[in-house]
Amino acid sequence: MSQLAPEITDVHAIVDEVWRSFLGEAEPLLARPVPAGTPFDSAAVWSASVSVTGGWQGTVTVEVDERVAAELTRQMLGVPDTADEDVADAVGELVNMVGGNVKSLMPGPSTLSLPSVAAGRAAFASESVEVARLDALWAGQPVRVTVHTAAQ
Amino acid sequence: MRAMIIDDSRAMRSILRRILAGLDFETAEAGHGQEALDQMTAGPVPDLCLVDWNMPVMDGYTFISTVRRNAEWRNVTLMMVTTESEHTQIVRALAAGAHEYVIKPFTPDAIVDKLELLGLVSKGALA
Numbered sequence: 392m393s394q395l396a397p398e399i400t401d402v403h404a405i406v407d408e409v410w411r412s413f414l415g416e417a418e419p420l421l422a423r424p425v426p427a428g429t430p431f432d433s434a435a436v437w438s439a440s441v442s443v444t445g446g447w448q449g450t451v452t453v454e455v456d457e458r459v460a461a462e463l464t465r466q467m468l469g470v471p472d473t474a475d476e477d478v479a480d481a482v483g484e485l486v487n488m489v490g491g492n493v494k495s496l497m498p499g500p501s502t503l504s505l506p507s508v509a510a511g512r513a514a515f516a517s518e519s520v521e522v523a524r525l526d527a528l529w530a531g532q533p534v535r536v537t538v539h540t541a542a543q
Numbered sequence: 544m545r546a547m548i549i550d551d552s553r554a555m556r557s558i559l560r561r562i563l564a565g566l567d568f569e570t571a572e573a574g575h576g577q578e579a580l581d582q583m584t585a586g587p588v589p590d591l592c593l594v595d596w597n598m599p600v601m602d603g604y605t606f607i608s609t610v611r612r613n614a615e616w617r618n619v620t621l622m623m624v625t626t627e628s629e630h631t632q633i634v635r636a637l638a639a640g641a642h643e644y645v646i647k648p649f650t651p652d653a654i655v656d657k658l659e660l661l662g663l664v665s666k667g668a669l670a
Contacts, residue, residue, distance in 0.1 A: 412648035412649065412650060413648065464554065467557060468557045469557055477554070480553045484554045484555050487552070487626055487647075488626050488647045491625070491628065492626060492628065492646075494626075494628075495628040495629055500632075501629075503626065503627065504597075
C-alpha cells in the first residue's frame, strides 16, 4: 500500500532553500543518485530528526558529514571554532527548518516536535518505512534527508 | 531600539542578533517564552520581540498571548519567526496578537522588509 509522502522535488527545494539561506550561494548543494538501502557513506556523522503528528504523521531526518556540520555551525553562529554543543544546536535547527517546511506540504493540522540530535548515524524504527530520500553533496561531503512514515 | 530574540536555538539567535545589530538594535536573548517574560518583568521592556513558535517550557504562541494580556506591554511589537507555515497557525498567531510573521528559512532582507512594514527601520537600513 502506498504511503502519503512529500514529492522528492519539493524536499529538494526545501533543503536547497535552507542551505542557500544559511550557507550562501558559493557552494551549491548537488543532488546525487544513491541506490535505495545504501547506508549513509560517511564515517563521522551528525544526525537530527523531528516528528510530525496530526493530519500527517512522519519523521524527517537529516544526516550530514561532520565537516558539513562544522561548517554549517560556523556559518550559523558566526564563530571560527565550534564545540559539540554548538554543532548539536545548529544541526537541530537545520532539521527543524527542513521538517517544518515538509510538514507544510502535508495534510494538517499537525504538530512539529522539538528536534533530537545525535553524534552518529540515525536509527529508524523497524515499523517505519522510508517514503522520500534526498542524497546530496555539499562541498564534496555527503548530506542525506529522509522522510519516514509508519508502515501500514 | 531594544529587541528581544526568543528562540531555543543559539544558532538562530546568533543569526537574528547579527541582523538586528546591523540595524542598530540593542538585543537581549531568551531560550523560551517564560525566560523572556521573566526578563521583560525585570525590565527593560523591549520595543520588539522576535519569537519562535516551538520551544521548550513556554512556546511562542503562549508567550504572545501572555504579553497581549498585559496592558503594560501593549507597545511591544511582536514578530513570529518560525518554521510553522500552516495557514491556520499563521492566522492563530496573528489573532493572538503577533504583528508580523516570518517563515524560516529567511534572508536578512526578509527580516528588514518586515521591520520596514512595521515602521521600526527605514528603507535600505541594512545596506
